[in-house]
Amino acid sequence: MMYHEKLSKFFKDKGLKQKEVGQILGFSPAMIGRYLHGTANIGSEFIISLSKNFPDVDLNDLFAQQNEQNMVNETEAVYEKHDILNDLEDIEDRIHTIRLRLAEKKFEE
Numbered sequence: 001m002m003y004h005e006k007l008s009k010f011f012k013d014k015g016l017k018q019k020e021v022g023q024i025l026g027f028s029p030a031m032i033g034r035y036l037h038g039t040a041n042i043g044s045e046f047i048i049s050l051s052k053n054f055p056d057v058d059l060n061d062l063f064a065q066q067n068e069q070n071m072v073n074e075t076e077a078v079y080e081k082h083d084i085l086n087d088l089e090d091i092e093d094r095i096h097t098i099r100l101r102l103a104e105k106k107f108e109e
Contacts, residue, residue: 003063004038010057011036025049044088051085059084 001009011021018036022029026049034040050057 002038003042004036006062008036010054010062024053044092048085048088048092 016024018032019029021027022032025032025046027035027046031040035042035046047059051059
């Protein structure tokens, strides 16, 4: 099962429709539809919002390929969602800072 199918099932099991999911996560219903149908790639902003708003979601299981589950979900490994979220938020902050700095610069041709 692909990640978008797992994600669709996760929200369906919670009884949530695309519009409700969009409101909770901060994305348009159309964008949620694209994510759930696998026609758009999920970015870090979505993953951060998903994990914050649905702490019961297992990101490792969600993105693990069926034939590669042991590579992601090792029985001895303990994955801390908070460390992953902090890393993603730090990366997002750095990207934002770089964009601001680039916007301030004037490039000459």
